[in-house]
Amino acid sequence: MRRLIPMWIAIIAGFAMLFSAFFPVTEFFGETFGEIFSVVAAIAYVLGAGSLAKINLAKISRRDQGWGYSAITLFCFAATLFVGLGKIGVPPNAQFAALPWSGEKNAEGSAFAWIYEYGLVPITSTMFALLAFYVASAAFRAFRAKNLEAILLLSTAFIVLLGRTFAGVVLTGWFPDWASGLRLENLSVYIMQVFNTAGNRAIIIGIALGVTATSLRILLGVDRSWMGSGGNS
Amino acid sequence: MSGFIATLERLDRRWIFLAMAIAVAGPIVYIGITGKTLPETSTPAAQAVYDAIEALPKGSRVLISYDFDPGSSGELLPMATSLVHQCAARDLKMVFIALWPLGPQMVTDTIKRVITADFPQMKEGVDYVNLGFQSGNEAVMKVMLTDFKKAFPKSEKGTATGQIPMLEGVTRVKDFPLLVTISAGYPGAKEWIQYVVSSSGGEITMVTGCTGVQTPQLFPYFPAQLRGMLGAIKGAAEYESLVNASLAPGDNSPVPPKYLEAQRRMGPQLGAHLLMVALIILGNIAFFAQRREKAQVKS
Amino acid sequence: MQVLLSVVASVVSATTALGAVPAPPPPPTSVTAVDVPWDAGGVIEISWIAPAGSADARWLIERLTLTDAAGDEEKWVVVAEVPLGATSHTVSKLSLRGAHSFRMTAIDATGMGTPSATTKPVRAAANFFIGAKLSLFLGIILVSTCVIVCILLARGGRPLRIRRIAALDAVDNAVGRATEMGRPILFVAGIQDMDNISTVAGITVLGHVAKTAAEYDATIQVPTSRSLVMEAAREAVQASYLSAGRSDSYNPDLIRYITDEQFGFVAYVSGLMVREKPATCFYMGCFFAESLILAETGNSIGAIQIAGTAESSQLPFFVAACDYTLIGEEFFAASAYLSKEPDQMGSLKGQDVAKFLTAVVIIVGVVLATLAALAPTGAMPGALTWFKGVFGS
Numbered sequence: 001m002r003r004l005i006p007m008w009i010a011i012i013a014g015f016a017m018l019f020s021a022f023f024p025v026t027e028f029f030g031e032t033f034g035e036i037f038s039v040v041a042a043i044a045y046v047l048g049a050g051s052l053a054k055i056n057l058a059k060i061s062r063r064d065q066g067w068g069y070s071a072i073t074l075f076c077f078a079a080t081l082f083v084g085l086g087k088i089g090v091p092p093n094a095q096f097a098a099l100p101w102s103g104e105k106n107a108e109g110s111a112f113a114w115i116y117e118y119g120l121v122p123i124t125s126t127m128f129a130l131l132a133f134y135v136a137s138a139a140f141r142a143f144r145a146k147n148l149e150a151i152l153l154l155s156t157a158f159i160v161l162l163g164r165t166f167a168g169v170v171l172t173g174w175f176p177d178w179a180s181g182l183r184l185e186n187l188s189v190y191i192m193q194v195f196n197t198a199g200n201r202a203i204i205i206g207i208a209l210g211v212t213a214t215s216l217r218i219l220l221g222v223d224r225s226w227m228g229s230g231g232n233s
Numbered sequence: 234m235s236g237f238i239a240t241l242e243r244l245d246r247r248w249i250f251l252a253m254a255i256a257v258a259g260p261i262v263y264i265g266i267t268g269k270t271l272p273e274t275s276t277p278a279a280q281a282v283y284d285a286i287e288a289l290p291k292g293s294r295v296l297i298s299y300d301f302d303p304g305s306s307g308e309l310l311p312m313a314t315s316l317v318h319q320c321a322a323r324d325l326k327m328v329f330i331a332l333w334p335l336g337p338q339m340v341t342d343t344i345k346r347v348i349t350a351d352f353p354q355m356k357e358g359v360d361y362v363n364l365g366f367q368s369g370n371e372a373v374m375k376v377m378l379t380d381f382k383k384a385f386p387k388s389e390k391g392t393a394t395g396q397i398p399m400l401e402g403v404t405r406v407k408d409f410p411l412l413v414t415i416s417a418g419y420p421g422a423k424e425w426i427q428y429v430v431s432s433s434g435g436e437i438t439m440v441t442g443c444t445g446v447q448t449p450q451l452f453p454y455f456p457a458q459l460r461g462m463l464g465a466i467k468g469a470a471e472y473e474s475l476v477n478a479s480l481a482p483g484d485n486s487p488v489p490p491k492y493l494e495a496q497r498r499m500g501p502q503l504g505a506h507l508l509m510v511a512l513i514i515l516g517n518i519a520f521f522a523q524r525r526e527k528a529q530v531k532s
Numbered sequence: 533m534q535v536l537l538s539v540v541a542s543v544v545s546a547t548t549a550l551g552a553v554p555a556p557p558p559p560p561t562s563v564t565a566v567d568v569p570w571d572a573g574g575v576i577e578i579s580w581i582a583p584a585g586s587a588d589a590r591w592l593i594e595r596l597t598l599t600d601a602a603g604d605e606e607k608w609v610v611v612a613e614v615p616l617g618a619t620s621h622t623v624s625k626l627s628l629r630g631a632h633s634f635r636m637t638a639i640d641a642t643g644m645g646t647p648s649a650t651t652k653p654v655r656a657a658a659n660f661f662i663g664a665k666l667s668l669f670l671g672i673i674l675v676s677t678c679v680i681v682c683i684l685l686a687r688g689g690r691p692l693r694i695r696r697i698a699a700l701d702a703v704d705n706a707v708g709r710a711t712e713m714g715r716p717i718l719f720v721a722g723i724q725d726m727d728n729i730s731t732v733a734g735i736t737v738l739g740h741v742a743k744t745a746a747e748y749d750a751t752i753q754v755p756t757s758r759s760l761v762m763e764a765a766r767e768a769v770q771a772s773y774l775s776a777g778r779s780d781s782y783n784p785d786l787i788r789y790i791t792d793e794q795f796g797f798v799a800y801v802s803g804l805m806v807r808e809k810p811a812t813c814f815y816m817g818c819f820f821a822e823s824l825i826l827a828e829t830g831n832s833i834g835a836i837q838i839a840g841t842a843e844s845s846q847l848p849f850f851v852a853a854c855d856y857t858l859i860g861e862e863f864f865a866a867s868a869y870l871s872k873e874p875d876q877m878g879s880l881k882g883q884d885v886a887k888f889l890t891a892v893v894i895i896v897g898v899v900l901a902t903l904a905a906l907a908p909t910g911a912m913p914g915a916l917t918w919f920k921g922v923f924g925s
Contacts, residue, residue, distance in 0.1 A: 003771075018672075021432075021665070022661060022662055022665050022668075022669050023660060023661055023662075024572045024573065024658040024659065024660070024661075024662065025658075025660060027379065030375070031372070031375065031376060031379075034369065034371075034372030034375065034376075035369075035372070037369075037372070037727055038368060038369045038372065040760065041725060041726075041727075041758075041759070041760050042368075044758075044759035044760040044762075044763060045759050046759075047759050047762070047763060047789070048758075048759025048762060048789035049759075049789075051759075051762060051788050051789045052788070052789055052790075054785075055785055055788050058785075066807070093390065093391050094390070095391065095392070102391070103391075104365075104389060104390065104391065106337065106338060107390075108341065113338065116303075116335070116338055117338070120303060120335070120793075121303035121306070123795070123796075124302065124303045124304035124793065124794075124795045124796070125303055125304060125306065125307055127304060127795035127796075127798060127799055127825070128304040128305055128307065128795060128821060129307070130825055131821060131824060131825060132253055132257065132505055133249070133250040133253050133254075134824045134825055134828040135509070135824060136249050136250070136252070136253045136505075136508065136509055136512060137246040137249045137250070137828060138824060138827075138828055138849070138852045138853050139509050139512055139513055139516075139852075140244070140246075140249055140512040140513065140515070140516045141516065141831075141852075142852035142853070143513045143516060143517070144516060144517060144520045145517050145520070145521075146520075154513065154517075157513065158510060158513070161506045161509055161510055162506065162510065164467045164502070164506065165467075165499065165502055165503040165506045165507075166271040166272070166499065166503050167503055167506065167507060169272075169274075185274070185276075189276050189277075192448070192449060192452055192464075193452055193455075196449045196452060197452045197453045200449060200450060200452065200453050200844055201453045203844045203847075203859070203860045204453065204844065204860075205887070205890055206860045206861035206887065207842045207844070207860040207861055207864070209675065209861060209883050209886050209887055209890070210842070210860060210861035210863070210864030210865065210883060211729050211842070211864060212672065212675050212676070212679075212883075212886075213675070213679050213864065213879050213880070213882060213883040213886075214729060214732070214733055214864045214867075215729060216675075216676055216679050216680075216879065217679075217867075217868070217875075217876060217879050218732065220680075220683075222683065222875045222876060222879060223736065223867055223868070223875075223876055223879075225736040225739040225740065225768070225867050225871060226732050226735045226736045226739070226764070226768065227739075227767055227768060227771060246832065302793075302794070304794060304795050304821070305821070334792075370727070371727075404625075404627055405574075405625065407574075407624065407625045408625055417820075417821075418794075418820040418821070419724060419728070419818065419820065436624055436625075444821070446820070446821060446845045446846065447845055448845075449844075449845060450843075450844050450845040
């Protein structure tokens with residue numbers, strides 16, 4: 001029963017979503033299941049927050065290695081929640097100026113917007129910027145001319161890397177018009193639009209079939225391993 | 234020589250990180266001091282974005298979805314700035330939405346930097362509106378297909394969508410002659426194509442600006458399902474130079490730095506790409522030297 | 533209102549005729565409006581018989597919508613301007629509520645002509661089935677039939693041969709390595725929620741990995757970026773431990789929610805890797821920019837790494853930094869491959885049959901397009917158009 005009910009929920013919701021794409025009369029069911037998912041996902045946040053609090057509090061109380069970080073995590077979590085829910089520093093909505101809490105939590109000038117602007121934006125941008133460093137070390141290690149395929153890959157990498165910058169113009173910009181197709185910037189576009197597109201389409205078709213087969217396995221109840229491996233009780 | 238090869242083979246990745254930091258920081262400092270940017274020539278995908286906006290009659294409504302967060306703003310915000318710049322200069326009405334929770338703040342930022350600063354005659358609710366974030370990913374897109382105001386019942390400032398003058402007559406997403414998505418991942422351009430453009434039977438015209446990693450993934454949809462595409466900072470720089478050229482004031486006054494952000498970032502990109510080429514060459518020198526050593530040992 | 537408009541138009545028309553001033557062409561006749569069948573609603577087709585007129589004239593199509601509600605819109609709205617030579621036009625984006633009437637007027641440099649007779653009110657109704665999606669629907673039926681037939685054949689005992697997938701063969705060794713080294717296994721099921729099929733596929737692989745880990749008595753850490761994924765992963769791992777007879781070793785605290793924020797999650801997982809140095813890292817699900825950060829960090833601590841994703845843009849990063857990578861459809865085949873159950877193996881075979889049919893369609897399309905380009909005046913362009921029409925493009 002523990003696995004039967006989720007399986008039937010998946011089957012009914014899955015078929016409702018599928019049919020709503022083709023039969024306008026069933027659109028309502030598709031939309032309703034979409035909305036139910038949003039509600040369930042919102043409720044799950046409580047479980048997520050509970051897990052976060054439980055694990056970090058346990059770490060602090062046991063004085064595990066790095067418990068200080070847990071304390072910082074919980075403090076930031078509680079502070080952001082307080083600032084957001086309490087609408088600290090939020091100017092009232094122009095339409096309801098008499099009501100101090102009528103403004104949006106992230107309105108300009110609010111504490112929440114300040115945390116976003118001066119806390120979150122720099123931190124996440126820094127994490128994203130790390131990619132440049134990791135790409136460089138991965139390229140240094142992975143691009144080795146081991147065989148013919150690797151040499152082709154390497155040559156393509158050179159063309160695209162140079163063609164996507166001003167270096168391509170400097171190196172091959174002097175090519176006469178009849179050979180303009182060989183200019184690095186044009187070659188890189190050609191590689192992206194033709195070879196890359198052809199390969200990507202093949203992968204996309206394979207993925208689409210894989211998604212269809214996987215969805216069908218779940219909808220027919222053939223694959224239940226998303227509820228755990230082994231046993232069908 | 235063998236010492237150099239041995240060093241290359243054992244190279245600590247932190248040296249590579251340092252070299253990358255220098256390759257990126259050098260051009261940033263140089264461009265920051267001199268203000269010089271590298272010239273750009275536009276490719277068909279970027280030109281198509283520019284043309285799609287130019288083709289719209291004055292007063293047309295454009296739906297602009299900010300599907301990214303601060304993490305990728307370095308790559309995407311410059312193109313968003315240029316898009317809004319072109320739309321505002323062409324007297325188009327802009328409806329901003331976000332399918333990523335941190336999108337609305339960036340919409341507010343763009344409105345402040347471009348519309349409020351340079352187009353003060355544009356009125357909120359009449360010429361532009363920020364409808365904020367809506368959770369639900371593809372579910373929101375599907376609802377927008379049938380009932381736009383249900384998907385976005387109120388603006389970021391709490392005004393009911395039904396009371397916003399510029400949205401009068403809008404019932405579905407099809408009522409926008411152009412849809413623009415600035416996309417960093419999921420949900421993004423791919424989902425807009427799959428759930429909105431395809432479902433409309435080709436009635437919706439869409440252009441996108443996307444991150445570098447998404448660019449190869451989206452090329453298969455261009456130009457049939459995706460009218461135009463700005464691939465990463467390179468696409469943004471091409472588009473930015475197109476917009477700046479068409480909107481240049483006649484008195485040769487300098488373009489404000491905020492409209493040159495993408496072109497300025499092509500300098501660090503050049504440094505990083507050249508370093509990558511050098512690293513790949515060095516890696517292969519070490520690889521071949523190692524292979525020759527092994528062959529000599531065997532023989 | 534309509535009567536008033538037509539009276540005004542007649543007066544204007546009569547005045548113009550008396551003055552013998554050049555006038556726009558007369559309105560078209562037999563203007564009819566018909567709801568387009570087999571659609572999701574909102575589309576009406578208008579057709580007419582056009583009289584001869586000056587070359588620079590155009591037709592103006594106007595709409596009047598009468599909704600069921602009181603105080604509804606009662607004004608003529610211009611919906612399109614079409615060339616004089618046209619004899620039909622499709623009006624879309626119409627409201628599903630209420631009925632729509634149309635009229636047409638000629639317009640040229642001299643001004644507007646008299647409007648045509650108003651069409652009967654028509655509802656732009658939504659139909660039972662969306663005809664434009666028929667080819668997609670039949671495609672799904674075809675693929676589903678292939679899969680179901682192969683499942684039935686597999687159930688009947690027919691032996692099915694599936695090619696080896698090195699990444700999945702390495703799962704047992706990777707788990708065994710972690711046990712030998714006394715270090716944990718790290719499993720990341722992507723950064724998306726349970727409504728993403730890649731996450732579901734990742735959780736199915738987690739079920740298998742957790743079962744092997746339970747049998748080997750290895751520790752498995754599962755940080756998640758969505759609360760719902762945490763719950764699903766706990767269910768899957770618990771069931772796997774139960775089926776391996778090691779329910780006492782199951783620790784739900786090792787499956788924890790971190791944050792929805794993409795880079796916040798990456799920061800935590802990277803830190804976890806550097807601190808705890810897992811011997812084996814699995815990345816199975818939907819990944820974006822974080823893929824390379826995770827895989828490079830895993831590489832720097834010397835972990836065996838197995839990745840699987842359907843995000844084609846992230847595949848190059850995983851291939852460069854991981855030991856094994858499941859590419860696209862291989863990732864979705866993982867659950868069937870690992871379970872070796874006949875039903876699931878049958879579905880894989882069905883997927884292959886569908887892929888073969890897709891390849892046939894692509895080849896036929898390419899041949900037709902090539903022939904049509906070589907002989908643009910023969911029957912080939914027509915055949916190509918028909919073929920494209922079959923597939924709804």
